[in-house]
Amino acid sequence: MLHNAAERLRTLMKTTALVWAPGVYDGFSARIANAEGFPALYMTGAGTSGSRLGLADLGIATMTEMAENARLIASISDVPVIADGDTGFGGPINVARTVHLYEQAGVAAIHIEDQTFPKRCGHLQGKSVCSIEEWGQRIRAAARERYNPDFVIIARTDANAVSGFSDAMERIKIAFDAGADVGFFEAPTSLDEIQRIIDNAPGPMLLNMAANGKTPMLTVDEVRKLGFKLAIWPGALSRAAIVAMRSAARTFKETGTDAGTSGGLSPHDVFDILGLSESMAVDSRARGAE
Numbered sequence: 001m002l003h004n005a006a007e008r009l010r011t012l013m014k015t016t017a018l019v020w021a022p023g024v025y026d027g028f029s030a031r032i033a034n035a036e037g038f039p040a041l042y043m044t045g046a047g048t049s050g051s052r053l054g055l056a057d058l059g060i061a062t063m064t065e066m067a068e069n070a071r072l073i074a075s076i077s078d079v080p081v082i083a084d085g086d087t088g089f090g091g092p093i094n095v096a097r098t099v100h101l102y103e104q105a106g107v108a109a110i111h112i113e114d115q116t117f118p119k120r121c122g123h124l125q126g127k128s129v130c131s132i133e134e135w136g137q138r139i140r141a142a143a144r145e146r147y148n149p150d151f152v153i154i155a156r157t158d159a160n161a162v163s164g165f166s167d168a169m170e171r172i173k174i175a176f177d178a179g180a181d182v183g184f185f186e187a188p189t190s191l192d193e194i195q196r197i198i199d200n201a202p203g204p205m206l207l208n209m210a211a212n213g214k215t216p217m218l219t220v221d222e223v224r225k226l227g228f229k230l231a232i233w234p235g236a237l238s239r240a241a242i243v244a245m246r247s248a249a250r251t252f253k254e255t256g257t258d259a260g261t262s263g264g265l266s267p268h269d270v271f272d273i274l275g276l277s278e279s280m281a282v283d284s285r286a287r288g289a290e
Contacts, residue, residue, distance in 0.1 A: 005108035006150035009080035012039060013152075013204065018224040021082055023234035025051045030073045031273055033237060043073050043107070044234040045084030046121055051238075059118025063089040063098055071105035076275070080108035082154070082232065087119050087130075088112045092141035099142050099151070109152035111184050111206070112142055114159060114171060122158050122186040123213035129159050135171055136178045143179025154206055154230070156184035161214075165193060169200050176203045182230055187214040194218075194226060204229035211235050 012019045021040040024030040025047025033041055046057035048069045053061060070083040083102055088095030095112060102110045113119065114135040116128045129135070135157075142153045155175030159168040172183040184206040185197045194216070197205060207228045209217060223231045248261040268276070 004148075004150065005074065005080045005106060006103075006148055006152060009040065009082075009108035009152055010150050012080065013229055018220065018228060018231060019080075020220050020223070020231045021233070022236040023047055023232060023238060024073055025069070025238055027072060027076065027274065029237045029241070030076050031275065034077050034079065035273075038079060040080045040082055040108070041073065041077050042232040042234060043070050043081055043083040044232075044238065045086055046234060047238045048084070057121040057124075059086060059115075059120060061086075063094070063101065067098070067101035067105050070102055070107050074106035081106070082109040082111070082152075082230070083107045085110040085112045087115055087117045088138050088142065089117065092137050095138050095141040096145035099146050099153075103147050103151050109154055109182075110142070111154035111156045111182075112138055113156035113184075113186070114138070119158075122156075122161075122208070123210050123215075125161075127158050127161055129157070129162050129171075132171065132174060136174050139175045139178040139180050143181075152181045153179065154182040154184050155180035156186055156206075158186045160185065160189075160193075161187055165196065169197070172205075173202050182206050184208065189214050189216075191216055198227045206230035206232065209233045211239060 009019065016039065019039050021038055021042040022033050023042045023044035024033050025044055030041060045061065045066065048066055049055050049057045049061045052065060052069060066086065070081065074081045085098050085102060088098045099110060114129045116130050120127060139153065139155050146153065155172065157168045157171040159171050168185055172185060175183060182204050183201055186208060188194045188197060205228050207223055209215065209231060211217060248258065251261050252258050
């Protein structure tokens with residue numbers, strides 16, 4: 001929806017201490033979060049895999065499936081969208097194509113990681129990472145081949161769980177040398193590690209707040225005070241939706257009615273969340289011009 005979302009995100013990064021975003025994964029979640037006025041939205045890869053495929057975040061969603069979901073979310077967002085780009089889906093040529101598809105989708109930023117393909121959620125066990133040489137090639141391709149110089153390249157490393165803190169920070173430094181705009185140290189396991197990230201980072205950093213995962217949970221204010229430039233809460237909406245839907249399904253099964261779980265929402269109320277008034281305004285303007 002934004003003409004130049006990447007430029008808008010870069011302006012936010014220059015003018016605000018912290019750009020923070022809830023995770024969104026479909027039209028409902030994007031509409032609801034957008035209406036609340038967050039500084040940005042984050043397209044979660046785990047949420048995309050779960051909502052579109054009904055599958056866990058194990059690198060199963062394809063490049064085009066991810067890019068299409070990013071396009072959907074960006075098309076109904078009034079704020080910049082940061083999107084999960086997994087590993088870039090192959091070698092440098094694949095990474096470049098991934099970046100181009102995400103740019104064309106209208107998102108402001110993509111994060112690309114150093115896991116081997118197929119990847120898995122950063123808070124699961126059993127991850128492996130590519131060589132440092134391949135990692136540098138991925139980020140170099142993403143940075144050099146982007147069409148829009150404002151498009152933000154975020155370099156995510158999962159090496160902390162594989163080869164330790166020092167190797168992960170070395171990969172962050174290599175990523176900045178290769179042209180990354182922001183670093184993303186996935187799954188720090190303590191407040192001490194979080195502070196060490198900031199103390200050793202050569203550039204702006206993103207912090208991922210996956211609830212009940214490996215990383216201690218912090219509030220927006222706490223993350224801001226630590227000095228991170230970007231922060232995402234990928235499960236902020238999806239987990240609440242899962243809990244509510246599971247409860248509603250069980251209640252409906254037990255009672256035979258959804259009267260008690262509808263929250264009082266009418267069909268019109270639901271359509272209003274989905275932009276009914278805007279759509280009808282288009283129809284009215286067209287009819288008035290006849």
